[in-house]
Amino acid sequence: MTILGLxxxxxxxxxxxxxxxxxxxxxxxxxxxxxxxxxxxxxFVKAQVDFxxxxxxxxxxxxxxxxxxxxxxxxxxxxxxxxxxxxSYEGKMLKARNIIGAFNPEAKKRVALFSHWDxxxxxxxxxxxxxxxxxxxGANDGASGVGVLLEVARQLQLQQPxxxxxIIFLDAEDVGNHRDSGMNDEKSWCxxxxxxxxxxxxxxxxxxxxxLLDMVGGANAQFQYEYYSNxxxxxxxxxxxxxxxxxxxxxxxxxxxxxxxxxxxxxxNEIARIPTxxxxxxxxxxxxxxxxxxxxxxxxxxTVPTLKAVGQTLLQVIYYEK
Ligand SMILES: [Zn+2]
Numbered sequence: 001m002t003i004l005g006l007x008x009x010x011x012x013x014x015x016x017x018x019x020x021x022x023x024x025x026x027x028x029x030x031x032x033x034x035x036x037x038x039x040x041x042x043x044f045v046k047a048q049v050d051f052x053x054x055x056x057x058x059x060x061x062x063x064x065x066x067x068x069x070x071x072x073x074x075x076x077x078x079x080x081x082x083x084x085x086x087x088s089y090e091g092k093m094l095k096a097r098n099i100i101g102a103f104n105p106e107a108k109k110r111v112a113l114f115s116h117w118d119x120x121x122x123x124x125x126x127x128x129x130x131x132x133x134x135x136x137x138g139a140n141d142g143a144s145g146v147g148v149l150l151e152v153a154r155q156l157q158l159q160q161p162x163x164x165x166x167i168i169f170l171d172a173e174d175v176g177n178h179r180d181s182g183m184n185d186e187k188s189w190c191x192x193x194x195x196x197x198x199x200x201x202x203x204x205x206x207x208x209x210x211x212l213l214d215m216v217g218g219a220n221a222q223f224q225y226e227y228y229s230n231x232x233x234x235x236x237x238x239x240x241x242x243x244x245x246x247x248x249x250x251x252x253x254x255x256x257x258x259x260x261x262x263x264x265x266x267x268x269n270e271i272a273r274i275p276t277x278x279x280x281x282x283x284x285x286x287x288x289x290x291x292x293x294x295x296x297x298x299x300x301x302x303t304v305p306t307l308k309a310v311g312q313t314l315l316q317v318i319y320y321e322k
Contacts (some may be wrong), residue, residue, distance in 0.1 A: 077101030107164030116146030224258030
């Protein structure tokens with residue numbers, strides 16, 4: 001994804017939401033929330049990176065797609081493979097595949113969890129310009145969110161929550177305008193989610209809300225309320241950040257409004273109209289994180305404690321939902 005053009009305009013609010021009481025996980029209900037195994041999530045991140053860059057139309061991409069669909073099936077999901085030929089901004093045909101795992105598919109009350117699984121074909125933010133056309137491994141930008149969701153899937157099979165969960169791996173997210181293209185079209189990004197939002201895997205599909213994960217494995221990550229998430233799904237932001245705080249991850253989930261990201265959730269909100277937030281790091285120093293869209297977005301940037309904070313928070317939200 002890319003940053004919202006007017007980032008600085010929006011990265012100004014500093015008000016705390018700690019006093020609000022509209023999140024339903026403040027209830028005194030006692031729910032047995034499973035333990036998120038972050039070592040397992042780390043392994044799932046590495047398994048994807050081991051295929052190599054998962055760039056569109058590559059053998060590594062296709063092999064990784066087969067791996068993801070097989071894992072969801074192994075953990076008991078009803079799996080949908082949504083294949084589509086999508087056109088890149090350069091007019092290239094991209095063989096895209098959104099992979100959906102439906103857990104407890106009969107349940108009417110559903111929550112959708114999203115992450116993109118393709119990796120950027122160009123390290124166009126690399127400090128070394130000679131890398132600007134090198135594909136990236138996307139350990140954090142891509143594989144981290146998918147890795148967390150595969151561990152969530154494993155937990156869903158071990159203990160079924162009250163609601164239905166859809167884990168949706170979106171393709172063709174990171175194919176937006178190359179920085180040297182002179183173009184800045186937000187619709188050049190997130191092609192898989194744009195397609196899914198128009199043509200969901202089940203006609204008329206809806207969910208109570210959605211949560212998108214992007215770059216959730218970096219060291220010392222801080223997640224603020226992302227700007228569009230706060231515009232379209234403020235209550236979901238509050239619910240998730242409150243759940244994080246309740247289990248001791250308030251140092252990762254900071255309840256202030258941060259900048260905006262043109263990411264999959266934007267199209268899910270605007271086209272599918274499912275209120276969806278983006279859990280994505282903000283940084284004063286970097287765009288998202290130090291090695292964003294560089295050749296250094298490899299396994300060295302992935303840390304178990306951040307995967308744990310995000311994954312355990314997700315389970316807290318899922319198992320308290322009723
Ligand atoms: Zn990216």
